[in-house]
Amino acid sequence: MKIQCTPVKLVPFFLLFLIAACATTPLTQRRQLVLLPSSQLMQMSLSNYGEVKNNSKLSTDPREVEPVLRVGKRLADATMRYLKEQNLPTADYAWEFIVIKDDETVNAWCMPGGKIAVYTGILPITKDDTGLAVVMGHEIAHAIANHGNERMSQGMLAELGSVALAYAVKEQPEKTKDLFFQAYGAGTQIGLLLPYSRLHESEADRIGLTIMAMAGYDPNAAIPFWQRMNALSDSRPPEFLSTHPAPDSRIENIKQYLPEAMRHYQSRS
Template sequence: MKPLALTLLVSALLVGCVNSQSPTGRGQTLLFSDTQMQQMGSQSFETMKQSEKISQNQAQTQYVNCVAKRITAVLPDQSQQWDVVLFESDQVNAFALPGGHIGVYTGLLKVAVNQDQLATVMGHEVAHVLAQHGNEQVSRAQLTGLGMQAADAALGASGIANKDLYMAGLGLGAKVGIILPFGRSQESEADIVGLELMAKAGFNPAQSVNLWQNMAKAGGSQGPELLSTHPSHSHRIEDLQAAQNQVMPLYTQARKQSLTECKIAQVK
């Protein structure tokens, strides 16, 4: 790319950016509109549904949907419809995408052994979407040159080109192109925001500590894929323990309501 063209492109990106704050008050630079992010997320999810095996286990699918329904019911935007899919895989993983999409792998159900622990992971993943972490990652890639070849899609008004690169830039579970995982500050933020979401939904936030202890044991010293870019196990658990007093009143208040219990026989 010629220097003048590159300068004009970067200038256009900077003009279009929005300086925002995350739910915890951390500064963010966002280049993409909600509509663009939703389109990217929806395209990515459709790609995954076509390439990944979808579980046919109705009991597990209903269980996952039950937990997801309670988590999404406490989100600020109740106009968003959420599409939840259980993928058949030994991966201990889950993800959420802009546009209202949640994917859970059956392998996670062997580690998240009850509704509260599954809600810990789902709350965490939905918190990434709520905090616009995907937008932040794609924007960072653009500004540092990692995604310059796809910049026309962000600036053009006629759809998204090079969508594989964009979807990969979301860092939300898509397995195409270049993966840009969330940074540790974003992971820690999603832990706290997710903890608040699960507590508001009537899931016991104390189980988040047990969940991540289980995660730390899964897969040996490296842990499961879900933990690959996360803070250390001990640091994460310490943060979750420190936040318990803050979120327990939310849980107590939620338990005064009539809540659907999400239960399933132990996964074997």
């Protein structure tokens, strides 16, 4: 789907606002619509991440926690280096990683500002650090490409029409919170979550492969990881695939992105 950054049917003052709210994704350089102020998003992210931490059973098993912290730190360091090299903003990122003890839930997510959760149910599929880097790199990619803000912005346009955004956020906090849950996949009610679009999925695959490569993980591992994930979906559809639907062409697309990622992998000092 092509994202329209300048819808022409809106009233002129709002049109100006929309043009100002256009951003560009890192690496893929796609123009996108992001209406929600980053400060607002960070506030919601912190509050919701806090709620998740309070209401979830967190793993303290070092066999589960240490790999997530180790891989997460390497990926976060590589991401920050890349953003700084590209002169992109980094101030909002305060990376944090939790492992939720839930062997039945095959899932992982990253909220704005680098607030990441990995469920223990996905660990048998990631298998090792490199497999974990595929999943966490993909989630970090959704976050740094602002996909959640873009989805919330689309939801706001669809549901609130031309109501000025500042008014909507201030006067309709519940609606904004619902949109946040739907956009970030962090709510407890899986049925409410919006799946990422095909465009966001392939973009997160491409950026995620590059992030993992820059962090020193072989991006070729993405192919067997997605094969394992797809095999699982035949018997027990994982939550991860309900918010990150895998198009049939995913593995073919990943093969096309691998040369770009491998250049980063091989050029590491």
